Amino acid sequence: MERTKQPKRRRAERYRRIIIAIGLFIVLDLIVLAATLFLSHQILEDVATVNLAGRQRMLSQRIAKTIYAAEAEQSTAQTANGTLSELKAATALFDSTLRGFTVGGGTLGVNGQELRIKALEGEAPRNILRRAAILWTPYVALIDPLTGEITPAAETIRKASEYSKINSNKLLDLMNQLTAALEENVADKTDILRLVQIVGVVLALANFAFIVFKLIGRLRAQDALVKQQQRENAQIFATIRDGLFLLHPDGMIGSQMSASLPTVIGKRVAPGDDFLSVLETLVPEKEHEAAKEYISLLFGDRVKESLVASLNPLSQLELRAADGGGDVGKEADSSASRFVSLQFSRVKGEKNEMGVRQTTHLLVTVHDVSERVRLIQAVKDAEMRAQEEIKGLLDLLELEPAVSRRFLNDTEQSLDAINDALRGAGQTRDYPSTISEIFRRVHHLKGEAAAHSLSLFETLAHRFENILSELRDRPNLKGEDLLAIPPHLEDIYSRTAKLRSLAERMTSKDAHLTQNAASGHEFGYMLEALAEKVAINQKKKVRVTADVPDFGSLPDSKATMLRDIAIQLVRNAVVHGIEATNERVISSKTESGNIHVTLKRLEADKFEFAVRDDGRGVIPDHIRESLVKSGRYSRAEADSLDERTLVMKLFEPGISTSPTVDSDAGRGVGLDVVAEKVKIMGAQIRLGSRPNIYTQFSVTFSSAA
Amino acid sequence: MMRLLIVDDSNIIRSRIMRIVLAGTLPGAQIVGLARDGAQAVMMFKAHQPDVVTMDLTMPNMDGVKCIEEIIAINPDVPILVVSALADKATAISALRKGARGFLNKPFTEKQLIAALKEVISNDE
Structure with missing residues (x-):
């Protein structure tokens, strides 16, 4: 005072x-x-x-x-x-x-x-x-x-x-x-x-x-004072890092604004410009309308300024690099978005005849809040990661200790194999083959995780596959492109180790870890659960019957590989074989598709494992389309292939008849894994099919080592 | 004396606002009605002519925006405080355009509600 x-x-x-x-x-x-x-x-x-x-x-x-x-x-x-x-x-x-x-x-x-x-x-x-x-x-x-x-x-x-x-x-x-x-x-x-x-x-x-x-x-003194004030204002407006300007009721930017405003919002703006037009280029139409309404509210004197601040639709505005449009952008990573916050404060004029000071302008400040938003996102990510891990741990604890331990062992072995493949890529320089190899490993891991309802590992593997898919489709793949892989590998490594540590602490030391835990009953149950889960994702109805009494008698090495094959074939049957419910009804079939899994002993040490579905069957033309779509075959080459050759192409990596990519299909990896396991087992695989009647994969193998 | 009408389809929220208002922090505060939808709110408003209204936006029968429009048509000067979740800013802004004076985000603390009610009935700019 x-x-x-x-x-x-x-x-x-x-x-x-x-x-x-x-x-x-x-x-x-x-x-x-x-x-x-x-x-x-x-x-x-x-x-x-x-x-x-x-x-x-x-x-x-x-x-x-x-x-x-x-x-x-x-x-x-x-x-x-x-x-x-x-x-x-x-x-x-x-x-x-x-x-x-x-x-x-x-x-x-x-x-x-x-x-x-x-x-x-x-x-x-x-x-x-x-x-x-x-x-x-x-x-x-x-x-x-x-x-x-x-x-x-x-x-x-x-x-x-x-x-x-x-x-x-x-x-x-x-x-x-x-x-x-x-x-x-x-x-x-x-x-x-x-x-x-x-x-x-x-x-x-x-x-x-x-x-x-x-x-x-006096006039000269006042002139000098005005000039000094103008100089100081100009210095403030030139120095301040935030965007700052007065907004007129007609939406015009005032005669003075901070020099940093164009940089902060990534657009060329000048005093006298129409603010709402500038805003139109920065925000979607709906937000633009909301912003217009909000500004209009503030120019009216009915609402309480302090009680509407939380409704500011521009309090966190995302500016994509493309929004700058090469106008006045920061030199930043082109893929990175920036976030700015526009805050509005009423500027009151003289009292009117009613004794009320009306709003004449809005003071608009624009702050770059990217760092704050990133921190909030980092906290959210950390929370999500923790929740995922807790969920992962709970999922693991629901399994038999022997099963969870075996899953973790298998996972670590897969990760080690991926690591070896990456190291080997430096010498062979055959990067596409390396990617295919890693893809198979990851897909196998995803299948295992899905089969055991371990959603965390399934999600991690799916994210990993997204990266691999992008790399696989990249022309002229280079060694440095493979640098995108280690972070994902490390992520799954560290989470596996952490969950193993937690799970071992929480399970009894006296837990009986039998190698035969994966009995035939358990194997059948696992396949039913997997089919049900995939069916829900695919919005289909499926009924699985498993007749695999001799599974428990197989040696571990064969049982493990057969389990991998079964996972891929059952998944394949749900995704590709069984039709959508309405399609089945039109074809006079039951709403639920049927998948029958059998393991028959043919001789003392000879077995046949079969997965049969009553779906649409294998349609050669679909395979031809997939071959053309993959870019590996021309239309003429695809048309020249006979049906037997076409069917065999299903077992090649990168060929999928699924029109979309999701967590269950579309990568063209499933049957590739099957073919690899069949080869390792020294087994034979046959495919029988009749359009609109059935598809059956049969694997004949010996239980002998 | 502040005669308040509480409009919200959630019994929990209505009770919470009532408890806070009657706890004594607002001298002379009095609840004249608890409405669970817009139509009921308009009837209670006509019957009791409250001094201030707290209004939810998403309600059955008549939503908050329409309800505000009808109440303002009866008494353009009544202060209305929108108490709603911040899921749709555009709807909340629309409510203010229809005549509400302020917005309070759910969930809210006792202190926030009292401050918002005091602000919404004040004559200060």
């Missing part, structure tokens, strides 16, 4: 000086005006007095002249009344004027009107008047008898004439002196008036010059 008062006081002090100067200017002008009026009035009065004094000169001469005329007329006995009347009037006028000069009083003016005159002041006029009175008093006494009678006596005229001849010129001289004295007085007052006017004008001009000087000084 004190800080705000001080500048106000300083401002008041500066204005007071100017106001005082202007006041002085006015007072001075008034004084000069009053003095001028007063002196002018006095001068006018004095001029009138001078005129009266001048008339006295004339009257003194007229009195003498009429006396002489009366004397001459009397000598000729023709005294006229007109001469005496003129004498009487002149005498009365001279007398009243002289009395007025002496004591004040009324007389007739030079224009014949009644006039009040003041007694003259000053030593010189008074002295002249005294001397004039001495001459006039006897003079008027001699004249009075002449004017009172119709025919005055000759003696009376003669006495007056003699007195006049002696004193008339004296009286005239006195009146001349009086006139001169009065004229001198007028001249003095005129000089005073001129002086007053000159001094007044000089002082007024000086005061005016002072005011102008002060005002110019």
Whole structure:
């Protein structure tokens, strides 16, 4: 509060000086005006007095002249009344004027009107008047008898004439002196008036010059202050790292904005641009509409600003690298997105007639919040990873200890094999083969995980497959492309080790780990569970029957490989063999597809394992399409293949008849794995099929090592 | 004196708002109605003319946005606080465009609700 008062006081002090100067200017002008009026009035009065004094000169001469005329007329006995009347009037006028000069009083003016005159002041006029009175008093006494009678006596005229001849010129001289004295007085007052006017004008001009000087000084100081403020504002706007500008109610960006705004939002913008048009290029239409509504709400004064901030649709705006469009983007990884936060604050204007301060602008600040968003995402990822691991652990704990241990062992062996394949790729430089090898391993791992309902490993393997699929389809595969693989490998390694450690701590040390845990019953159950799971994913209905009583009697090596083959074949049957429910209904089949898994002992050590489904069968044309789609065969080459050759192509890597890629199919790896295992087992595989009736894979093998 | 109408289809939320409001932090606060959908809210509003309304957005019979529109048509000056989840910002903004004065995100704390109610009934800008 004190800080705000001080500048106000300083401002008041500066204005007071100017106001005082202007006041002085006015007072001075008034004084000069009053003095001028007063002196002018006095001068006018004095001029009138001078005129009266001048008339006295004339009257003194007229009195003498009429006396002489009366004397001459009397000598000729023709005294006229007109001469005496003129004498009487002149005498009365001279007398009243002289009395007025002496004591004040009324007389007739030079224009014949009644006039009040003041007694003259000053030593010189008074002295002249005294001397004039001495001459006039006897003079008027001699004249009075002449004017009172119709025919005055000759003696009376003669006495007056003699007195006049002696004193008339004296009286005239006195009146001349009086006139001169009065004229001198007028001249003095005129000089005073001129002086007053000159001094007044000089002082007024000086005061005016002072005011102008002060005002110019103030204007220059204010100009300097404004320039300094503009400089400081420009420095702030040039330095601040956030985007900052004022938004007008018509959606226009204000005249000043921070230099970093285009960089922060990745778009060229300039003062005066339409903000909503700029926004239109940054956000989807729905968000743009919401932003428009939100801004409109803030310009209205109904909603409470603090209670709508959470609805800001631009509080976390994702700017993809492409959004920058090469405009003004940061030099960043082109695949990385940036996040910015636009915050709006009301700027209030002066109070209106209702006493309410209305929103005139919105202050918009734009922050780069990429780091914060990334941290939040990292926390979410960590939480998801932890949840996945807990789920993975719980899934593992649901299995028989021997089964879970074997799964983990198998997984680690697969990962070791992948690692070896990667190392070997450096020497052979046959990268496509390496990718295919790794693909088979990962797909096998995924199948195992799915069969045991271990969703964590299934998910990890599926993510791994996404990378491998992308690498496999890449033309001119290079050694450095394989660098994308180790992080995934390491991820599965570390999670396997962690889950193994946790699972071993939580399971009893006395757990009975029998090698025969995977009994025929368990094997059948596993395949049923797998089929059910894949069917749910594929939105199909499937019923599995497993008749595998001799599975438990197989040696471990054969049992493991047969399990891998069974997993792929059952998955294959659900995905490719069994039709969608509506398709089956149209074909007059039951809604649920049927898969029958059998293991028959043909001889003492010879077995046949078969997976049969009652689905659509193998359709050669579908295989042809897949071959063309894979890019490995031209249309002509595919068309030239006979049905037997076509069927055999199913066992090649990268060939799949599935139109889409998901966790269950589409990679073209399943039967590739089967073919590899069959080869290792020294077994034979046959495929029997009739369109729309059935498909059966039969594997004949010996249990001997 | 603040006479409040609570509108929410969740019994839990209605009870929670009521408990917080009646706990004494808001002197003179009084609940004049608990409505579980928009239609019921409009009827209660006409009957009791409350000073302030808390409004959910997703409700059966009549949703919050429509309900706000009808209440504002009856009394344009009544302060309405939208109390809803932040799933759809566009709907919430639409509710404010219809005349609500503020928004409180679910879930909320006692302190947040009290502060929002005080803010929404204040005459400050």
